[in-house]
Each structure stands twice: as C-alpha cells, then as structure tokens.
Amino acid sequence: MLNAAVRNSMRAAHELAISSLGSPVTYRPVAGGSFDIVVGFKTVGVNDVELVNAYGIGAKIITVRQIDLPVQPKKFDVIEISGTGEKLTASTVSDVHLNGELIAYKLSTAGK
Numbered sequence: 009m010l011n012a013a014v015r016n017s018m019r020a021a022h023e024l025a026i027s028s029l030g031s032p033v034t035y036r037p038v039a040g041g042s043f044d045i046v047v048g049f050k051t052v053g054v055n056d057v058e059l060v061n062a063y064g065i066g067a068k069i070i071t072v073r074q075i076d077l078p079v080q081p082k083k084f085d086v087i088e089i090s091g092t093g094e095k096l097t098a099s100t101v102s103d104v105h106l107n108g109e110l111i112a113y114k115l116s117t118a119g120k
Contacts, residue, residue, distance in 0.1 A: 067119030
C-alpha cells in the first residue's frame with residue numbers, strides 16, 4: 009500500500025492529466041440532468057486486440073474523474089462531445105481505484 013502522501017500525489021497527477029489534456033463534454037445520466045465536465049478519451053485501434061474484440065474498431069474508452077460526477081455512472085448514460093455534437097452511449101462502466109480509493113470511472117462505448 010502507498011503511504012498517504014504518495015497516494016495523494018498520484019491522485020492529483022491523475023486528476024491534473026485529465027483536466028489539462030481531456031475534452032469538454034456534457035454528461036447526461038439516464039436518470040436525468042446533465043453535467044459539463046472534462047473527460048479523457050482513448051479511441052480503440054487495431055493494436056488494441058482485446059478491446060477491438062469486445063467493442064469494435066473506433067470504440068472509445070472514456071475516463072471520468074470521480075469528483076466530477078455527483079452520481080454513479082451507468083450503462084446507457086450519454087456523453088456529448090462539446091463542439092462536435094457527437095453523442096456516445098456508455099456500454100459498460102468500471103471503477104478505477106488507487107489503493108482501494110475510488111478515483112475515477114472508465115466507460116466504454118461501442119465502435120464498428
């Protein structure tokens with residue numbers, strides 16, 4: 009286990025990377041409402057064999073900081089990319105932990 013200072017430093021670095029390098033989106037939970045947040049994106053390509061087999065070429069893996077959402081993300085939540093209007097629907101939601109502490113969520117969307 010990491011000591012508290014190292015854990016806090018790593019969490020801060022994770023949050024900084026997403027907020028600095030991420031993309032602005034409008035997050036719309038199935039339950040209603042919307043939140044303007046910044047998320048990290050990864051587009052699945054041919055080198056991501058396991059992800060391609062599961063979700064298809066062009067699928068997206070979206071990282072959402074836990075502190076940005078007041079609700080637990082769920083399957084079928086919609087993520088609209090600001091500026092393009094592209095709408096993505098969450099297929100799966102996974103928790104991301106750092107030493108047992110929830111720090112983010114990974115959402116996957118289907119590709120082709």
